[in-house]
Amino acid sequence: MMSRFYEGCRDALPVSVSVLAYGSVLGVLAARKGVSLAQLAVMNTAVFAGTAQFVMLEMWQDHLPLIEITLAVLVMNLRYLLVGASLRSLFAGKPLWKKLAFMHLVADENWAMTMAAQRRGKASVGHLFGGGVCVYLFWSAGTLMGHTMGAAISNPEAFALDFAFIAVFLALVVGLWRGARNDLLPWIVAAAAAIACERLFPGKWYILAGGFSGSLAAALTGNKAPHTDTEEAAHA
Template sequence: MKQRKPEMMRGAKANVPVATSAMAYGSVLGVLAAQKGLSWLDMMFMNTAVFAGAAQFVMVDMWSTHMPIFEMSLAVLVINLRYLLIGASLDPLFSGRGLLHKVGMMHLVADENWAVTMSEQRTGTATTWFLFGGGVFLYLAWSSGTLIGLLGGGFITRPEDYALDFAFTAVFTALAVGLWRGKNDVLPWIVAGAAALLAHKFLPGKWYIVAGGLAGAISAMLGPGEIEEVEEVEDVPSH
């Protein structure tokens, strides 16, 4: 216990810069949520149960009187598939830890405190409690931002006048730019875009999000990038 508190405090302090931007980002979500009629209890439940900014933007965008629960769940699942890779990258940090410890820590892993922890890991000073402390601080900052936006959103009757309705598009554009890895991504992105456009044209609701995500993922798994990597391995002479 003596080591947990200092590590959590160190993790929290290391995440101050990213938590500030998360609070601002969260306030935009809160404003959009206010336009959809979400209560502060709805917002806090979503923050606690989901705690994933991009996925929460999707949920708010899809929020309606007749809740599309199945579509919403699938869309959030596709968007959060990246946490499989994030979790895999943290495996050395969790080595020797029990299942409950891993589950409890991973729930508060976000892109921001993951990146800060991976940077700390390069110096060999990262711990799971450092990761957790950053996650707790981010959660508090994110929740504060969403509540500020939600409670103040009632005064903004036309969010489009302030370009807040563009936040959803801007968020995913920024995510896409950050995830771009080079020419091997060209084909999956084209396939994902084409599938999303076709689904938007022929399917009701938000199925285009799921269709685009699944098509892009399958294309990436089966595309030439994987073949090139195999060929490079086969070309290495044996010793």
């Protein structure tokens, strides 16, 4: 499993550099909101979801609206139900504690790297876990570094750090593109649903709408990702 772990770390390393960059933006914002370094470290470990953490900071105030924040984070992270479903074959036969522990370290970045590895027949739980640890370490380092420099950086947009968040997801999308014509329809449906929902409803529901619509379109058109082969999965 260790070889797969290191392979996952290596595959996730390029996107993790971008994760560090936009993590520093979160750290700067956290410092401005009065979030302490310790609170930010706990948030990184307990939540470990970049978009959800940005939403939490938007809602951060002296008297925390805990119920509202909890609901917002749950809505933002509902897409991980789809992510978990896509990893079902990878976790086949694994005990529940291992599924829960490893899924906590699943981020969009290492999930995308694992999906790419799955298409090469090299995906494994170890690969997924290694990528998750790599992303977590870079994310934590970026946020804590940004928090430390928060007083010195008055305008992070001037350094284009905010664009790193967009850039890394564009890179992931390009990496997941297989060139097949039947890949295109789910992407179009997901984009159209997300745009329509963003214009019609407040909040972040467009993320969930795009994810569910694209997944449904893929299921209806028979667009399926290949399964991890048995021999490779046995190394997890």
